[in-house]
Amino acid sequence: MKWVKFRIKTVTEAEDIIISTLYDLGLEGAQIEDKVPLTAMEKEQMFVDILPDGPEDDGIAYLSFFVEEKEDGSLEVAGEKTTTEAVLADVKRELEDLRQFMDIGEASVVVDETEDIDWINNWKQYFHQFYIDDILVIPSWENIKPEDTDKVVLHIDPGTAFGTGMHETTQLCIRQLRKFITPETELLDVGTGSGILAILSLMFGAKHAVGTDLDICAVEAVAQNCEVNGIDPAQFDMMIGNIITDKEVQDKVGYECYDIVVANILADVLVPLTPVIVHQLKKGGIYITSGIIDDKEQTVVEAVKAAGLEVLEVTYQGEWVSVTARKN
Numbered sequence: 616m617k618w619v620k621f622r623i624k625t626v627t628e629a630e631d632i633i634i635s636t637l638y639d640l641g642l643e644g645a646q647i648e649d650k651v652p653l654t655a656m657e658k659e660q661m662f663v664d665i666l667p668d669g670p671e672d673d674g675i676a677y678l679s680f681f682v683e684e685k686e687d688g689s690l691e692v693a694g695e696k697t698t699t700e701a702v703l704a705d706v707k708r709e710l711e712d713l714r715q716f717m718d719i720g721e722a723s724v725v726v727d728e729t730e731d732i733d734w735i736n737n738w739k740q741y742f743h744q745f746y747i748d749d750i751l752v753i754p755s756w757e758n759i760k761p762e763d764t765d766k767v768v769l770h771i772d773p774g775t776a777f778g779t780g781m782h783e784t785t786q787l788c789i790r791q792l793r794k795f796i797t798p799e800t801e802l803l804d805v806g807t808g809s810g811i812l813a814i815l816s817l818m819f820g821a822k823h824a825v826g827t828d829l830d831i832c833a834v835e836a837v838a839q840n841c842e843v844n845g846i847d848p849a850q851f852d853m854m855i856g857n858i859i860t861d862k863e864v865q866d867k868v869g870y871e872c873y874d875i876v877v878a879n880i881l882a883d884v885l886v887p888l889t890p891v892i893v894h895q896l897k898k899g900g901i902y903i904t905s906g907i908i909d910d911k912e913q914t915v916v917e918a919v920k921a922a923g924l925e926v927l928e929v930t931y932q933g934e935w936v937s938v939t940a941r942k943n
Contacts, residue, residue: 617684618729619699621706626720627651627676633719634678636709641693642680642702649676675720680706684728699726747786750815755843767818770843771811784905787930787937788812788879791903795875796821803827803868803895805858805878805888810837810851812877817846821875825852825868859887870894877903882911886918893922896942901927905937912936 621642625633627649634645650672682690682702690697703726710722744753751766753759759768792812796802800821804813807826810833817824826837834853841851856864873895878888885904896902902924907915912929915938919926924940931937 618681619684619690619702620679620681620727620729621702622677622679622725622727623706623710624721624723624725625676625678626674626718627672628674629713629717629719630676630678632713632717633710636713637680637706640702640705640709641695642682642706644681646679646681647676648679651676681729747789750789769811769815769818771809771814771840783932783935784879784907784937785811787905787932787935788877788903789815791928791930791937791939792816792875792877793819795901795903797874798822800874801825801872801897803873803876803892805876805892806880806884807837807853808833810840810853812879813837813851814840814844814846816875816877817850818844823850823852825854825873827854827856827858827864827868829855829857831855859884859891865891865894868895871897873897873900875901875903879905882907882915885915889915889918889924890922893924893942898942900942902940902942903937904939905935907936907938909934909936912938 623633630647630649634647637645652672682692684690690699690702692702703724706724710719710724713719714722744751744757746752746766749766750769751759751763752769752771755770789812792815796816796819798820800816800823802813802816802821802824804810804816804824804826807813807828808830810826813824813826814837826833834855837851837853838848841848854864854867858864858868871894874897876892876896878885878892880888885907889902889904892902902919904915904919909931915936916926916929919938919940923942925943926938926940928939929936930939
């Protein structure tokens with residue numbers, strides 16, 4: 616499959632209006648390249664606590680739109696047959712109209728033809744099977760080697776929700792979960808993503824799991840990963856919403872009904888989460904946290920203690936930290 620790429624150089628303030636305007640032409644799925652720092656919400660939905668310093672925002676943005684090229688060289692936009700030249704003319708006309716009302720910067724357009732690309736599956740080249748102690752984590756497009764047949768096998772396709780188990784924080788949580796799971800364990804996974812922690816907990820013998828996440832994409836990712844790992848859907852309930860601030864989500868999740876709560880998220884999110892989540896834990900329940908860069912360890916430990924929890928163990932992998940505590 617061939618694609619024609621229309622790449623527009625503009626300014627960051629004009630990104631949304633240009634995308635919206637060209638969407639009306641039938642150009643969808645814009646790829647945005649800029650140096651705008653991540654928002655607090657975007658950081659909350661990532662594994663990382665401290666990001667490496669990026670380049671200084673220069674106000675410049677590049678917007679790329681991709682249109683499939685047919686075998687005869689024609690394009691199809693909004694269900695109608697057209698040409699590269701016609702699309703380019705439409706784009707330039709719309710940009711000039713916008714220029715009358717706002718600053719859109721240079722607004723130059725470069726047209727390129729891409730190589731054959733499978734946009735849905737292209738990311739798979741970066742994710743291959745790997746090991747977490749005696750656990751083999753393997754994507755659906757790879758095969759289990761004969762020497763690995765005796766291992767715990769987790770089939771995981773991260774899809775659009777994060778979480779493959781490769782990150783140190785995930786591995787720290789997995790090792791702590793194995794220490795405390797029993798056949799009667801009711802588990803709550805806050806920020807479940809692809810569901811890896813809850814699914815492994817069920818494979819380790821937990822009775823039931825509940826996952827919460829801010830991203831609706833987690834629902835499909837969890838459902839697919841449960842299916843490929845033979846997890847009964849009745850064992851894993853997913854809820855979308857912010858458990859820190861949304862009383863309705865807190866009520867739905869339930870109070871004092873979890874033997875283990877695991878949260879692999881930012882340290883700055885764990886601080887407000889901890890005094891809330893303590894109410895979801897049973898007396899004697901275990902609270903496992905990670906996603907903590909090493910210089911935030913004390914911040915999380917103090918938040919855990921302030922919530923009335925007893926710190927049981929602090930574990931490390933690389934520059935990352937996991938804090939495990941108990942509700943007495």
